[in-house]
Amino acid sequence: MTRPDSNREAYAAQGFELLALNEHFVLINKAAGIGFHDEVEGQNQTIRQLGLFNRVQQCLLEDKLIDQPLFPLHRLDKGTSGLLLLGRRAEVARELGEAFSQGRVQKYYLALSKHKPKKKQGAVKGGMQKARRGAWRLTSGKDNYAHSQFFSRGLGQGYRLFLWRPRTGKTHQLRVAMKSLGSPILGDALYGCQEAIENSAGFYLHAYQLAFHLAGNDYCFQCDPMSEDRAFPWLLPDSTPNGECELALEAFSRPEALSWPV
Template sequence: MFPVLASSSDWLAILKPEGIGMHQETDANDQIIEGIVTRLQQQQQEELWPVHRLDKVTSGVLLLARNAEAAARLSQLFADHRIQKYYLARSSSRPKKKQGWIKGDMEKIRNGSWRLAHSTNNPAITRFDSCFDERLQKRLFLLQPFTGKTHQLRVALRSLGAPIDGDERYKGETADRTYLHAMALCFEDKGQQHRIVQLPVSGDWGEIPADWHQPWAVLP
């Protein structure tokens, strides 16, 4: 069962585990693996529309619409960057800087990977803060993407010299999972403000700072 974190008559937000893709795929033996959207529809016994996506390796808050009208409305909110998204990440490497902005055009390279260019014609934009966890001897990141480019946060941290732990594609240190988690969504819908927050439930994240539990106050 996928935990339902919040819901209305038009949408529901669930906790997506890492390791599950959005849509159907096939494994090395040509066996069909159902995506999270299909599994959720079976769980909820209703048709659902995804209005944004999370990478297969990413866990966290996932929003789905319960009717076509809501799907169009919420998809437009995402397209207009009127839904604030906040992520957690963990890295074993020392970043070039500890807070600020990461901006640059995304360039596609080999095998479906991306890199951050120095140009800013149509840039991926991310704001971030970080702290060092003494017990883990690792750095935690609080990230707010202002754009929604493919692999944006994974590439952003790679560009800082601090690839995400467990992210094999971008040369992160070997770990028990990819340490990227969609922690919060903040948005207004039909005149009501919603703030949906869910801390990670898998992996060892060390001590997540208390003020990060309300990320909109840290990265307003």
Template sequence: MTRETIESDAKYANYFSLLYENDDFIVINKQANINFHSEDGEFGVVVAAEKALACKLYSVHRLDKMTSGLLLLAKSSAIAAQLAALFFEHKIQKYYLAISAQKPKKKQGLIKGGMEKSRRSMWKLTKQHKNLAITQFFSYSLENGKRLFIVKPHTGKTHQIRVALKSIGSAICGDPLYAEKSSLTASYDRAYLHAYQIDFSLHNQQFSFQALAEFGDLFRSECCLAKLQELGAVSDLAWPKI
């Protein structure tokens, strides 16, 4: 099935769009509010991709239901193992976009702490180093008091980015768990977290993918799009070494 066929089929377009495909893997742009795994009688984005492409796919990382963006899926267990090893060795770099309505305690920097389970399905950041989460970010002013965050997680903990931004006073707009109730009543059309860019090397070939969010008034605003165009490849920002 070609990219054009998938995009013209609303059944699959509601789940993802196909960004890239070769013999080893595919890269898709997952839609927001779509489960990663199948549950409650509804198939998840991985199964949707398998059905659309008529092939078995293997996951090597995941995205929360609320999060849109780039997802890498292997076409064989052997390639999945190689990609999983790259993730484990921190040789795959991922960059996220987030938007908050609250000004952060600092405009850029490092957020580091232990991840600990909290109430409901939430997590919190502690001063301990158990289950350590490390996150770097830059932030930029948008219109109407909003701030755009470019986030680089160095670890892959559950809810890591959501908890990190909450910890500096900038919960993600529309986040159903970590945003203040007053923020939820602002009628956001989605939760504003998007996996924007992924860079890695496989079989001595360099790969870099970048994709805008396909849905979300704040992500699609002229101000946000202009800032992203100005920034270009976010991997080229002055990220300090950890």
């Protein structure tokens, strides 16, 4: 397993931090505010803005850390930060792609809100239906069914940290779940958050831990968004008690060992 750090600043300028690289996959920490795919911009839609996937691929090819194109395995919303896995070979892409689609990859997320939830822990279940302006909403039906489990802890000054375990993989699933609890994610204006934040490029939702089995090995990776050692740490207000943040992260440090609410 390789963790090259020599190009850390250059990669951070492109919106990612290289965390691990081996013969099977590349693991990065994605910055909030950058889309996975290329985007076309400008008045005449003639300016192509490279998305994260092509930025990572281009950087690693130029630095000779990989010798062939990568394969996308899963995605994160533009405003979401955290762990993102890319395959290095077609057979790996097939195996891990199936694992993601069948729910055999364990995924955990952290989210921050400044609104008290209707309940402090539990599950959010229901159908997902398209709403206005590109948003989704939760319904009482079973169509496009979404199921998410969560715990939360207060951080002081009105802030609350959420640990999420999505059991399905629907578009905007956790963002909709947070809104349904009355606790929209900090910075997520599409789903009702009105507070202004410093990190205006994204919102406070972070892919925190990934665990999976591949080629006879078990892998588990965790990326703390509050660590100053990370390339894109969450910027919390100075008034937020450090002790409370540390206690919350300690309580959520082994999400796979928690007794998750049904």
